[in-house]
Amino acid sequence: MKLSRRRFIKYSGILGGTTALSGSGLLSLKSLTPTEAEAVEKAMKGYEIKYTADAMCPAECGHEMWIKDGKIAKIYGNKAVPMNDGSACAKGASGQQLVYSPYRLKHPMLRVGERGEGRFRRISWDEAIDYIAKKLTKIKKKYGPESVIMDCGDVTDRTQYYRLFFAYGTPHCCEHGAICDTPRRHGPKLILGGKRIEPDLMRPQLVRQPDGSLKKNYEYKTKLIIYNGWNPFVATRIFYESRGTVGAQVENGCKVIVVDPALSNTASKADMWLSPRAGTDGDLFAAMLRYILENDNPGDKNRRYIDWNMKKFVVGWDEFMNEFKSWWKKKDPINGMSYYSLDWAANRTGLPKSEIKEVAHLFGITKPAALIWGMQSPGHHYNGYSCSIIGTVLNVITGNFDAPGGAIDTELVKASKGGSAKGKKFLKRKVKRTINGKVVEGKQKELHMDLYGSKYPAAWDDAVADFPNAFEEGVELRYGPFRGHRYPIKAYLLRTGNSVVTGSAPWRWEETITAKDSSGNYKLDLMVFIDTLNLESALYADIILPEASYAERMSLSDIYPSHQMIYNRDAVIKPLYECKTPTDIMLLLSKKLYDLGDRDIDPKEFWKKYRNEEDFTNEMLTPAPGRPHVGTPLPYPKYPEGYKLIGTPDSLEKGDVKIDHEKKKVIGKPVTVAWLRKNNGVAIWPMSWQRYKKHDANEPNKAFPKTSTKMIEFIWDFEQGGKRKGQYSRYNKLIEEAGGDTPEGLKEIGFRKFAKTFFWFETKWNP
Ligand code: SF4
Structure with missing residues (x-):
């Protein structure tokens, strides 16, 4: 599109609106002054602005490309996309070097x-x-x-x-x-039906206010982030994490702990750096869980680690906890120590006992906090299975899962497409x-x-x-x-x-x-x-x-x-x-x-x-956003809770919808390429948290999370109402139907079938 005067006013409104809409927003792009706006208007003359997504790296930042005579003349970050909030790195801004490279493949x-x-x-x-x-x-x-x-x-x-x-x-x-990153995804998948847990750092967020209006929120709420095997300042596709980590540190006093054998860039700027032996991430997490279970005391504000309210929204906690605790009585044959004790973890990880204790205590006591594990070790090492299961459990039981400023499973909230x-x-x-x-x-x-x-x-x-x-x-x-x-x-x-x-x-x-x-x-x-x-x-x-x-x-x-x-x-x-x-x-x-x-x-x-x-x-785009209408604040208070939302943000906002009570869907106008082009290339629906809390064991959640019971599952293969349930049930059924023919990998770690609840194994092989 050509940049008409009207279009320009809209564009500068997006930029200029930032201050009015933001909280502190120190690390977000700020509004333009009238002089700057004038300069932008002058600079934009003669260009056609098109919105797109980068692919120079997997972060896929939102970009705007300025086109002249059918060629890309300039590349900037798209301010309307909260993934990168208007920023573009040097590589992204040099996209023309790829597009116009003489070394491209040119013909079959x-x-x-x-x-x-x-x-x-x-x-x-x-x-x-x-x-x-x-x-x-x-x-x-x-x-x-x-x-x-x-x-x-x-x-x-x-x-x-x-x-x-x-x-x-x-x-x-x-x-x-x-x-x-299969091992990294395993815990969230098993327990939540999700995939990847990230800190609640993407800003701005569009949040429904008590008066019913929508506001872009730039404030960071996170107080503690533990990055295990994850280096967001350099090496992730979660672009908002690098910006948000610094934002939360500077604006909210958030503490950052990095667990990584190497002194990564993120570790170099962290409040605490733990350097364990590579491949012992699960050992550290197991010791944190044991410490939290042993030392939790709801009556002592310095020991109030566990949010016991979580028991209303999960299935199988007692089974999980009992199985986990049963290992405490066993002695690790390698070091003769009680499993998951601080001494045991110190021996296995090489970390000082005091550091393990400190990180467990800090994570238990600081809220909101996010425990994140990444690609380096948990993503690719077989120990990552235990690590991601226990990591997910730790986020849930401390009340940080899906809490404002806590840990969000991106798979469960991102728009369907x-x-x-x-x-x-x-x-x-x-x-x-x-x-x-x-x-x-x-x-x-x-x-x-x-x-x-x-x-x-x-x-x-x-x-x-x-x-x-x-x-x-x-x-x-x-x-x-x-x-x-x-x-x-x-x-x-x-x-x-x-x-x-x-x-x-x-x-x-x-x-x-x-x-x-x-x-x-x-x-x-x-x-x-x-x-x-x-x-x-x-x-x-x-x-x-x-x-x-x-x-x-x-x-x-x-x-x-x-x-x-x-x-x-x-x-x-x-x-x-x-x-x-x-x-x-x-x-x-x-x-x-x-x-x-x-x-x-x-x-x-x-x-x-x-x-x-x-x-x-x-x-x-037809199914977008396709997410359940649940959580706090409720995205659209006028629609029934638990229904699936489909349609453009503006049609849902205006009430230009059909409500299908039978299929439990609220259907607005479809999101289309034409709609996106008219709206700075992006559709954003209101943010909400604690989506799983709408329902409890007596009224199972029909919408969130994506487990077979629609509850957070700590038990993965069980009978309920004559039906086999849980994330491992289907796999175990396949094994049974094959006459008990166990996959070699399972056999190798001493299993005949997939475990009912918490399991532990010594890493014997690496996929
Ligand atoms: S981080 Fe840089 S290269 Fe990667 S998508 Fe964003 S702008 Fe492009």
Whole structure:
């Protein structure tokens, strides 16, 4: 859009409104003075301002790009997006260097040498799509679609590829998260149905006031943050954490404790730095929990650690606590000490006993506080399972979970997006396979190599097995209806990833991608590389497809905000060279597969449905925000509590809605790309806390959290009302149905099935 006078007033209003709306806001961008506003107006003349989301790193900050003559002239942070609150780092502000890089992939290429040699020739899109579609058709006929992996690497805007490949028939669509921070996510997933716990630091927050108005709140409430294996000043995608940590320190006197074997940048600015032995994070957390349980005294204000009110909102606390305490009587065979005692933890972590005691006491007594564990050790070490379970428990029992200034599970509050565009419905299709001469029927998703065939128990909680082994040995399903089904992996499509360099054991990737059969053919029939940049893995591809850069394609940001908001990644310029958007690639490939006879591809689900990227993105926005109307303050006091909210913030605010009492939904006007463009690229819904407190054991919460009981669960496999419940129930059922065939990983730690409640194991192996 051109910057009209009216538009400018609105824009400067956003900037200028900050002071009026803020609390202290010392570390937030402030309003413009009239002189500054005048200067901005002058500077903006002749530019078209477009709002988008960065992708120069996974923080995906909200940006505004100033466009002149169809080119990106300037890049600034988008002040309307609370994720980055108007800021942009040097890398983000240099986005033109990527977009206009002469070294970009510019046109499709076909390998003419051996894999890895790097010899290619330029081909047309027609030739490239024809080559890929013919291979995929052949593989599907001979081995089944499950022999194809679509790996979407570590950049967002992948929904189109998921849709296409789910429709094609494979359950194997993944991205880097599949092999990333599984242990870190495990505790929140098990206990809350969530994923990642972050401190309540995203500012500004849109908060409903007692008089019914909405106000942007800049105040920090957090008094203590413990970052374990987490370095927000440098290395996280939670952009608001670096700003918010300093904000809470400076404006609110918040204390910061960093637990990290290395003196990270964040540790160097912390009030206290604990340097334990790597991989002993769970030991430290277990000792903190024991200390808090042993020393809690509701009658002593210096020992009031536990918020016993929590018992109303959880299931299985007594079982968890009893099992946890039963370990205190046991002696650790390694050091002969009582499990989780301060002496035990000092011996195992290498930390002084006094430091462990101090950190446990501080966390117990300081409220609001947030205990956060990150990627470094808990994210990737097997000990991270215990660490994330106990960490989640500590946040809940101290009353910090989902409290203002406390710890928020971003997965549970972020706006829904994707919806039917993801194509997950294709995973429910009934498919047949012949196993040992018998025809069996199941759902497409039950052909999944990890969820139904893996060696690793972690695979049942989002992780994906090591691909090189699958390339080499193929897959044997061990659980579900297709038990005993074997298939090879014959195609690997890698988009925005560089597994040959960044995958674990990189040499194995090289080895298995280039492995040949006795006839001299590559065992992996097809390897495709799709990206904007030419990375090392491209050298091994049969076909290279140049994808439009983040500034040339449209989608939605995919980050972890601590309250509901959504912002788009708009296509601010046209794709350069011969690059194509993910939507274009999806449509071209789906059409070609159909033309080659693939009737799993329905034209009405692809090229007859989506005319352009905007159609696709609008479908992704359909479920937004999709979160339950619960918490304090209630986001919209005029609507029934517990209903699902759908629609633009302004339609919900105005009451321009339909209320479906049967489905318990409040439905306003749909969020669309056009709406986002008119509203600085972002939709923000009001913040609320303590969402789980609406209901208690007598009136189970129907909305939050996302566990099977809708309560906070400290017990994960149990019978209730004749039904099996809890997060491990489904996994244990699969093990039972497979005749007690325990995944190797579980066997290795001495388990026959997943534990009913608290469990502890010595780390024997690392996934
Ligand atoms: S921190 Fe934000 S501005 Fe900087 S590269 Fe990452 S997404 Fe871009």
